[in-house]
Amino acid sequence: MKRPFTLSTAIFLATVQLASAAQADEILVSSGGGALQDAQREAFFKPTEKALNIKINESTATGLQDVRVQVDSGSVSWDIVDISAEECAIGSKQGLFEPIDYNIVKADGIDPSMVHKDWIGQFYYSTVMAWNTDTVGKNGVKPKDWADFYDVEKFPGTRSVYDHPRGNLEIALLADGVDPAKLYPLDVDRAFKKLATLKPSIGIWWNSGAQSAQLIKDGEADFIQIWNGRLAAAMRDGAKAEFTYNQGLLMADCFLIPKGAPHKDLAMKALAMFMSPEQQATFAKHIDYGPVNAKAFETGILDDADRKRVNSSPENAKSQVMVSDEWWGEHGTEMIERWQNFKQQ
Numbered sequence: 001m002k003r004p005f006t007l008s009t010a011i012f013l014a015t016v017q018l019a020s021a022a023q024a025d026e027i028l029v030s031s032g033g034g035a036l037q038d039a040q041r042e043a044f045f046k047p048t049e050k051a052l053n054i055k056i057n058e059s060t061a062t063g064l065q066d067v068r069v070q071v072d073s074g075s076v077s078w079d080i081v082d083i084s085a086e087e088c089a090i091g092s093k094q095g096l097f098e099p100i101d102y103n104i105v106k107a108d109g110i111d112p113s114m115v116h117k118d119w120i121g122q123f124y125y126s127t128v129m130a131w132n133t134d135t136v137g138k139n140g141v142k143p144k145d146w147a148d149f150y151d152v153e154k155f156p157g158t159r160s161v162y163d164h165p166r167g168n169l170e171i172a173l174l175a176d177g178v179d180p181a182k183l184y185p186l187d188v189d190r191a192f193k194k195l196a197t198l199k200p201s202i203g204i205w206w207n208s209g210a211q212s213a214q215l216i217k218d219g220e221a222d223f224i225q226i227w228n229g230r231l232a233a234a235m236r237d238g239a240k241a242e243f244t245y246n247q248g249l250l251m252a253d254c255f256l257i258p259k260g261a262p263h264k265d266l267a268m269k270a271l272a273m274f275m276s277p278e279q280q281a282t283f284a285k286h287i288d289y290g291p292v293n294a295k296a297f298e299t300g301i302l303d304d305a306d307r308k309r310v311n312s313s314p315e316n317a318k319s320q321v322m323v324s325d326e327w328w329g330e331h332g333t334e335m336i337e338r339w340q341n342f343k344q345q
Contacts, residue, residue, distance in 0.1 A: 025054045027079040027263045027270055030061040032253075035233070035287060040082070043283035048273045054266065064091050067258050071096045076260040079267035080274075086166060088119040088254040089329025098257040098264055105272045109295035113322060114252060120275060121252040121292040123283060126228040126311040126320060127167045130243035132157075135222045137242070145247045146175040149223055150198050157222025158203035160215055165339040166328055167249050168195065170321065171225060174247050180321045188335070192342055205343070216241050228311050232288040245311065248320040252292060284310045290317075 029045065031037045037058065045056040059078060061067065064087035070076045083091075091097055097118035107115045114121025129149050131137065135157055148155055149171070161168060169186050172194040178187070203221060206212045212226045213234040228248070235241055255274060257267050273279055280291035281301035290312025296302065297313060307313040311320070328335075 025266070026057060027054065027267050028057045028059055028077055029080045029082075029270075030059040030066075030078045031082040032062075033060045035229075036082075036289075039283055039286035039289075042286050043279050044274045047279060047282070048270050051273060052266075052269060054270070056270065063087055064096075067091060067096055067256070068094070071259050074260065076258050076262065078258055079261045079263045080271060081256050081258060082122060082253055083256070085114070085119075085121055085252040085254045085325040086328045086332060088116070088256055089325045090332065091256065092116060092118050093329065096256075096259055098259050098261060100257070100271070101268050104268050105275055107275070109277060109293045110275070111292065111294075111322070113325070114254075114292050119254045119256040120271070122255045122274070123280075124250050124252050124290040124292055124312040124317075126245065126248040126250055126290075127162070127171075127225055128228050128231065128243045128245060128248040129223065130216060130226050130231050130241050131223050132216065132219050132221065133240045133242055134219060142242070143223070144244060146171045147177070149225070150175040150194070152198070152201045155223065157201075158220075159198060159201045160204040160206055160212070160221035160224040161198075161202055162212070162225060163205035163207050163343075165335040166332065167225070167251070167323065168339075169335065170249055170323060171247075172198075174321070180247065183321065184324045184327050186327065186331075188338070192338070195342065213239075229288040232309075245316045246319045248311065248316075249323050250312065250317065250320045251323045252325065284312075 031040055049056050061081055061083065063083055067081055070078060099118050100120060110121065129143060129146060131143060143149060143155055169188065169191040170183055172191040173183060173187060174180060176190060176194045204215060206215060209227050209230040212224060213230040215221050216224055216226060216231065217234045217237060217239040231243055255271055257264055261267055275293060277293050277295035277299050280293040281296035281299045284291055284302060284306060288309065290310045302310065307315060
């Protein structure tokens with residue numbers, strides 16, 4: 001028997017339609033949490049919600065493996081994900097991401113090395129050399145580059161390095177005199193040979209940004225290679241340290257849209273806003289990581305003090321070296337295995 005179309009039925013259908021419309025006007029963005037996601041929320045998510053009249057929900061991801069699990073299972077819940085650019089290079093080769101529509105997402109002002117068919121650089125962080133001012137530079141002589149970091153006779157003291165080959169191989173080659181413009185492809189044998197000379201002076205191999213910040217704050221290392229954002233936070237918290245952007249390594253995180261994202265079209269519009277010069281500049285107001293969009297420095301949002309502070313400003317970027325995510329995407333697995341063997345020798 002055909003049921004009558006009642007008022008309650010009409011209300012139910014209207015509710016379902018409204019719920020569907022609301023769901024269609026929402027996206028789920030996954031990032032790394034903490035201060036990074038706080039900055040993204042203020043610079044990217046809130047302004048985009050207002051401009052597009054949508055809701056941006058948030059989640060956290062630990063890396064490419066999380067994306068791969070969702071895509072392989074055919075049950076993708078994330079619309080935009082933030083992971084390292086190195087992992088983006090790997091995931092791209094594995095076909096895990098949706099193509100980016102560059103008619104919508106404008107890449108003007110972004111270095112071509114950060115613009116790919118299915119991922120785009122989001123922000124830069126730098127691996128820099130820092131030192132404990134209580135134990136280094138008392139004689140007026142301060143280290144200026146990675147060659148000094150490796151010179152344990154001229155600059156005695158304990159060293160602390162990131163427990164990962166990415167960055168360490170570049171640093172070893174720079175310390176050995178390789179021209180920054182000719183780093184790639186990396187001379188891996190030469191890099192590990194140089195690393196072996198520093199190994200006896202490495203007191204701690206750190207594994208997280210929080211650990212590196214605590215080491216410099218507690219004065220447990222005389223010299224440390226450290227991410228500039230973590231160092232800046234530690235110095236604001238009282239760490240007695242100095243650093244230099246000279247020969248710093250510019251690295252990046254990226255944004256991607258997972259293959260099968262439920263709201264791909266809306267995610268593309270949101271991504272376009274995230275990459276705009278204005279939102280990129282605002283991001284750098286909230287955290288010590290720099291815009292990938294160079295036009296951010298033309299918006300007037302970042303003042304002279306910001307330009308001095310931000311790692312990717314033209315003044316600071318010119319003395320640094322861009323890490324090749326393409327090279328690491330191709331060779332990273334092999335290098336990690338060799339790194340573990342090197343540490344055990």
